[in-house]
Amino acid sequence: MMAKNFVRLAVVCSALCTLLMFNGCSSDEDKEPNITAAEGLFINEISASGDDWVELYNSTGSQKDISGYRIQDDGDVDYELPDGTTVPANGFLVIYCDDTNTGLHTNFKLSSGGETVTLKNSSGEIAEAVTYPKLDNGQSYGRYPDGSDNFAISGNTSQGSSNDEANAPAITTILRTPTVPALNQEVTIQAELTNTDQLSTVKLYYSFEGADYTSAAMTKVGNYYTAIIPAQGAGVTGTMNYYVEAKSTTGAVSYKPFDAPADSYHYLLNNDALPALHVNEIMASSTTCCPDDDGGVDEFDDWIEIYNSSASAIDLSGMYLSDDLSDPFKSKIPNGVTIPAGGFLLFWADEQGSQGPLHMNFKLSKSGESVGLFYIDGRKISSKDFGAQDDNKSFGAFVDGGSTWQQFTSPTPGASNN
Ligand SMILES: [Ca+2]
Ligand SMILES: [Ca+2]
Ligand SMILES: [Ca+2]
């Protein structure tokens, strides 16, 4: 995964360098030929998050046979379209990038972070290449109008049909301040949009504890459309759900999250007493110490030990671990994870969630950073900043749960440090 991303990054960089180099040249002969555009065939729309697909558009009045054409992303492999593949006159053809490797289904997927899709003709010449940006679920990158040189991110997709009707402003980012609201505190929601030429309205919708959604117009302040969710009153606890809607003057609508209101963002107003849990010991660089338990293969991964100093078992379901104290919701602890009274539990910081519920989606930096345990509402339970670490030595509290930390040459993963 890392290696693949690195290769992709390298390819993007080299493509970018090439582009910059061509920009500096005045000679036309350095430019890539755009064979299909001349032929009226276009990569017209790309979806790369959730469902990955590429839509081709034929702007001419006659059917085009593209048997043997090849399509490729930034990876090393390309995919040959089968015999008999055609794009109808003034019509569209969808190629599904779902890694199934048959018919109109390619042997690769697309990166939601952005990359280049290349179409080659049956002679292997590059017919067209489109570099798309980061895309979220429900968004696509396409030509407006169909077959033109004007690209935009749309908050709506139009797989297999004209882009024009679907063109909607796209909501790229949503921010919440504060990240972890206290009881009876107002909360500011900010939305960043792109493709706003035809923007009509931006609205925030919010609902507390399952009530009907209330809408609030979002007004542009700096780069962001902004609205406020009011404070809910002293002592009021519960769940606030919210989402953002953007409408174009043509009536096209987009949402974030894209399938709102079925899906929404939320925060929790909560005043539970925080549990007696402690970040107790960490390992940030292991080569020989204490491998994890995945499938009998020794993996010398980073880990975090949590200590329950109370006299009762504690259920950690829905709490969070993070290596960034400003991003408490980084890695959610799944349901069913408990620590017995006075007990210890090891979490693996290995970015290998498929290895089980105790595997978190971050690693610890040998050069030092922070690790925190956060409650279900994002409030901090326990955290520790640490400096540069030596291989195979841990850093932990002595005594368990205490505030004085030291290096251990004999780590005690899952057991007392005392
Ligand atoms: Ca389309
Ligand atoms: Ca590490
Ligand atoms: Ca592992």
Ligand SMILES: [Ca+2]
């Ligand atoms: Ca320990």
